[in-house]
Amino acid sequence: MDVHVVPVGFDYDRLIAPLVRDKVDVDRAILLEGAVGNERDVEHSEDVARRLKEDFESLLDAETETMELDDVYDFDTTYVQAYRLLKEEYDDGNTVHVNVSAMPRTVSFAFTMAAHTVMTEDEAARDSIHIYYTAPEKYLETEMAEELQRVRHLIRRLKDEGLTESVERLLDERFQAVDEVTREYEERGTTVGIQEFDGSHVVDIPVEPQRPPKPFEQEILQELHHRGTVNSTSTLAEAVAETLGEEYSDAFRSKVIYNVKSLREAGYVEQSEEGKSHRTRLSRLGRLWVESHEES
Numbered sequence: 001m002d003v004h005v006v007p008v009g010f011d012y013d014r015l016i017a018p019l020v021r022d023k024v025d026v027d028r029a030i031l032l033e034g035a036v037g038n039e040r041d042v043e044h045s046e047d048v049a050r051r052l053k054e055d056f057e058s059l060l061d062a063e064t065e066t067m068e069l070d071d072v073y074d075f076d077t078t079y080v081q082a083y084r085l086l087k088e089e090y091d092d093g094n095t096v097h098v099n100v101s102a103m104p105r106t107v108s109f110a111f112t113m114a115a116h117t118v119m120t121e122d123e124a125a126r127d128s129i130h131i132y133y134t135a136p137e138k139y140l141e142t143e144m145a146e147e148l149q150r151v152r153h154l155i156r157r158l159k160d161e162g163l164t165e166s167v168e169r170l171l172d173e174r175f176q177a178v179d180e181v182t183r184e185y186e187e188r189g190t191t192v193g194i195q196e197f198d199g200s201h202v203v204d205i206p207v208e209p210q211r212p213p214k215p216f217e218q219e220i221l222q223e224l225h226h227r228g229t230v231n232s233t234s235t236l237a238e239a240v241a242e243t244l245g246e247e248y249s250d251a252f253r254s255k256v257i258y259n260v261k262s263l264r265e266a267g268y269v270e271q272s273e274e275g276k277s278h279r280t281r282l283s284r285l286g287r288l289w290v291e292s293h294e295e296s
Contacts, residue, residue: 005029012052027063
């Protein structure tokens with residue numbers, strides 16, 4: 001089954017037109033929805049989603065379903081959702097196509113990284129998971145800005161010709177609004193300001209994993225996720241041995257030390273020295289691996 005994952009934003013053509021024009025097989029479409037912007041932005045996005053649902057069914061004879069993204073600007077949460085979705089579809093034997101053309105870049109990056117993670121864990125997935133992008137034929141922002149500038153010039157001309165007081169007052173109000181937005185566009189482009197998330201104005205995108213963790217390494221990651229920061233490697237080794245029901249010994253401790261070093265080099269754990277001990281904890285990448293692989 002060919003499944004298309006479509007992040008719904010403010011675009012329409014880029015999400016369905018390529019599939020119709022290229023006569024692409026679409027058995028099922030998963031529309032990703034998440035609140036973006038102000039109330040009017042959300043209403044527009046919901047309208048786009050409704051139209052897409054109708055057209056995927058009528059034009060491509062495809063089933064549709066909706067998946068709500070918890071927070072489109074929370075990369076970590078979106079990554080976990082993306083990984084679980086792609087892995088589930090792949091495990092069900094489906095070919096998955098992900099359109100990363102719309103929605104915030106955090107969503108596009110999260111799905112791209114999640115797809116690569118699935119592929120590093122299973123080489124065969126490279127034939128079953130595809131990320132694609134569609135470019136617009138033109139951008140409407142520039143045309144809209146040009147039209148607003150023409151309206152601004154028109155209002156000026158009408159005011160110069162002399163009008164009734166009430167009409168002139170209305171034109172003054174419209175002129176001020178149009179003048180403000182066109183000046184902002186000329187000075188700043190299509191966006192204004194920056195949002196703050198958890199005390200920061202940037203959303204950090206982690207580097208994708210070099211390789212998937214091995215089975216014993218996975219046990220260490222799960223233990224660290226359960227316990228948080230572990231103050232010494234010996235304590236970590238004892239905890240892993242207890243969880244696995246194995247005897248704790250010098251050989252087992254050495255095995256844990258070796259695997260923790262390997263995990264640190266791969267970017268899954270972080271360590272800091274405190275005296276003769278090494279405090280060990282999950283890195284952000286390690287936490288993402290555990291959370292994305294937990295059973296839903």
